[in-house]
Amino acid sequence: QVQLQESGPGLVKPSETLSLTCAVSGYSISSGYYWGWIRQPPGKGLEWIGSIYHSGSTYYNPSLKSRVTISVDTSKNQFSLKLSSVTAADTAVYYCARRRGSDPIYYFDYWGQGTLVTVSS
Amino acid sequence: SSELTQDPAVSVALGQTVRITCQGDSLRSYYASWYQQKPGQAPVLVIYGKNNRPSGIPDRFSGSSSGNTASLTITGAQAEDEADYYCNSRDSSGNHLNYVFGTGTKVTVL
Numbered sequence A: 001q002v003q004l005q006e007s008g009p010g011l012v013k014p015s016e017t018l019s020l021t022c023a024v025s026g027y028s029i030s031s032g033y034y035w036g037w038i039r040q041p042p043g044k045g046l047e048w049i050g051s052i053y054h055s056g057s058t059y060y061n062p063s064l065k066s067r068v069t070i071s072v073d074t075s076k077n078q079f080s081l082k083l084s085s086v087t088a089a090d091t092a093v094y095y096c097a098r099r100r101g102s103d104p105i106y107y108f109d110y111w112g113q114g115t116l117v118t119v120s121s
Numbered sequence B: 001s002s003e004l005t006q007d008p009a010v011s012v013a014l015g016q017t018v019r020i021t022c023q024g025d026s027l028r029s030y031y032a033s034w035y036q037q038k039p040g041q042a043p044v045l046v047i048y049g050k051n052n053r054p055s056g057i058p059d060r061f062s063g064s065s066s067g068n069t070a071s072l073t074i075t076g077a078q079a080e081d082e083a084d085y086y087c088n089s090r091d092s093s094g095n096h097l098n099y100v101f102g103t104g105t106k107v108t109v110l
Helices: none
Strands: A003-007 A018-025 A034-040 A047-053 A058-060 A068-073 A078-083 A092-102 A105-111 A115-119 B009-012 B017-023 B033-037 B044-047 B061-066 B069-075 B083-090 B099-101 B105-109
Touching (some): A003 A105, A018 A034, A018 A092, A034 A105, A105 B044, B017 B105
Antiparallel strands (some): A034 A047
16 A cells, blocks of 8 residues: 655744655655645645656646755655745645656545644744 | 636535536646545545546546536535545646646535
8 A cells, every 4th residue: 555654844934945755655656656745725725836756857836836846765765845935825734645647647646644834933 | 827617615415416517728638636635634536537436436426527627426425525625637738747726616415
């Protein structure tokens, strides 16, 4: 059974960098598929942040692209998110997920439980 | 980037049928996937592709698509189906490498 688990600080100060890691078990990232980050501000909808392939190829939401970096560590079977210059608007539950599919069918089949990150001084 | 629009809320009587729709230009190029999210929990994939259900998803959930609209139908809604539902597809604008989520629909089972 594939499992994903997010970890990282639950509180980040404004203007600092948010850093999260997603540990994957039950499947080797090196075997394929894309891996992504999705967030959900309190009481609001889901927003795709970006995705990464095991080779390191990345794709980011254009609205966040200037502040986002997603990286992968296949030796630890995990991938990470960095979001710089955070503001209160970045307060959200952050999820990691596995993306499967090929044209014209794509979907996120496994999700982590999510971790709440609050931006506050 | 593309947008996916959903009705904010719908209600359904216990045991009846409810259809949730998702509209957007990207749905002319890509199939929608659908996610159920209960309070305090992570989203769960319920439908993907033309009409595919992951293992463990009841067959009362079904999907369809026509033009720029995708639909999720719950036939014989149960109390445990009360949740928020989100559609998602690849973004057909720009370089087609991004993803967009729908605005979400809250389903209430009466």
